[in-house]
Amino acid sequence: MGIWTTARRAEREQDRAGRELVDQLTDTWRRACEHVGLSHAVQVASGTTIVVPTLARADVSGPDPVLIVKLMPGQLPADFRAPEVAQRLSAALGCDRIRVEPRGPHWVRIELLTGDPLAVDVTTALPARDHSVSGAQVLVARDELGRPLAMQWDQAPHTCVQGATRSGKSVWCYSVLAQLARLDDVLIAGSDPSGLLLGRPWAGTRHHEWQATGSRDVLAHRDLLDRLVAEMDARIAELPARQDKLAVFTPARPLIVVVLEELAGLLRLASTTPTPKGEAKVREQLLHAFGRLVSEGHKAGMRLLVVTQRADVTIIEGFARGQLGLRLSFRVDDPEALVMLHGQDARAELVQHRQSPPGVALVQAPGIALTRARGPRLPGPSEDADYARFWDEVAGDVPARLHQVAA
Ligand SMILES: Nc1ncnc2c1ncn2[C@@H]1O[C@H](COP(=O)(O)OP(=O)(O)OP(=O)(O)O)[C@@H](O)[C@H]1O
Ligand SMILES: [Mg+2]
Structure with a gap:
């Protein structure tokens, strides 16, 4: 019983931290998206408004925070991955780089990475001799x-x-x-x-x-x-x-x-x-x-x-x-x-x-x-x-x- 209560409490704590991160980033996210061209201008009765992809949720359960973002019609995950865009978004969001992965047809998952994921050793696996x-x-x-x-x-x-x-x-x-x-x-x-x-x-x-x-x-x-x-x-x-x-x-x-x-x-x-x-x-x-x-x-x-x-x-x-x-x-x-x-x-x-x-x-x-x-x-x-x-x-x-x- 104790374990489950603790686990549920930890989960609630993570949800709260996630919501706080969204609150904290919403403004920056909007301005950064406008700046890098990820926004659309939409005509409404009262004039023009600028819409940006919705920052729906943040997940802080892993080693790096993850943002869940809803794509706008006509957008692709690749639009977020373009190096120029990715570099500017990372700078605005305060991380070293972002990793963008599609999540279904309409969402992307943006991981905010600190450090370089390539700062690891890659070792050659040598094939057995006499192979073709x-x-x-x-x-x-x-x-x-x-x-x-x-x-x-x-x-x-x-x-x-x-x-x-x-x-x-x-x-x-x-x-x-x-x-x-x-x-x-x-x-x-x-x-x-x-x-x-x-x-x-x-x-x-x-x-x-x-x-x-x-x-x-x-x-x-x-x-x-x-x-x-x-x-x-x-x-x-x-x-x-x-x-x-x-x-x-x-x-x-x-x-x-x-x-x-x-x-x-x-x-x-x-x-x-x-x-x-x-x-x-x-x-x-x-x-x-x-x-x-x-x-x-x-x-x-x-x-x-x-x-x-x-x-x-x-x-x-x-x-x-x-x-x-x-x-x-x-x-x-x-x-x-x-x-x-x-x-x-x-x-x-x-x-x-x-x-x-x-x-x-x-x-x-x-x-x-x-x-x-x-x-x-x-x-x-x-x-x-x-x-x-x-x-x-x-x-x-x-x-x-x-x-x-x-x-
Ligand atoms: N994949 C790698 N991972 C980690 N360190 C590396 C890797 N490749 C090279 N290095 C480091 O960089 C050093 C220089 O690499 P290397 O001798 O291959 O350069 P090079 O491009 O052949 O240079 P040159 O044109 O002078 O011959 C290596 O001695 C090693 O310390
Ligand atoms: Mg050499």
């Missing part, structure tokens, strides 16, 4: 509601990742490549002048001969891209009758992930590389191979992963709009880079995104609108252990080498 790419979900990010954004890489589009220095690009790549390297029927190929992401950690693996690293030998990068183009052409020529794309992958004919780390830097190096008379400049040769891989690689079982500090025209122009499907922007300093990769919609995110902590990105994918999310990190004791763990993961792919050590 067609059976493994690769974790790309986790959104503010904690929902995973994951996809099968054989279904994935090409990817472009951009971000300023120290924004989290490499850590994200370690996590995603470690997930992919565990799959039997995936080959990690590509070009990396820095020689950190590709190269040394992969020595002795089946992937290594498909990777060009270092900045001394630009022609090695060109040769690698040419080899990938030749492989692509061969695959397309061998497509079985009545098939227009490669859809089944095996260890003998794997899905090829083509990593292009700092392509812009490579192109700069290439612009001064001498070529024999009559041959196209190396920069043009690289761009030509890149363009072909972008436009035809997908149907030949190739998935580009372009990593760059700043998505610039050279890179974006290589992509036809729809082919550059998965786009991630970690913190970028130049607002135009955000717009370059995500389009005009990203303008509303500029101010907030400029202050994103490492690992937090704006993510966009086919069927997924631009979303703030956190990229995963490999499991490990500290953030600085990511690279060592990546190395172990990748090198763990070498049964042959293990035998040699044992012998």
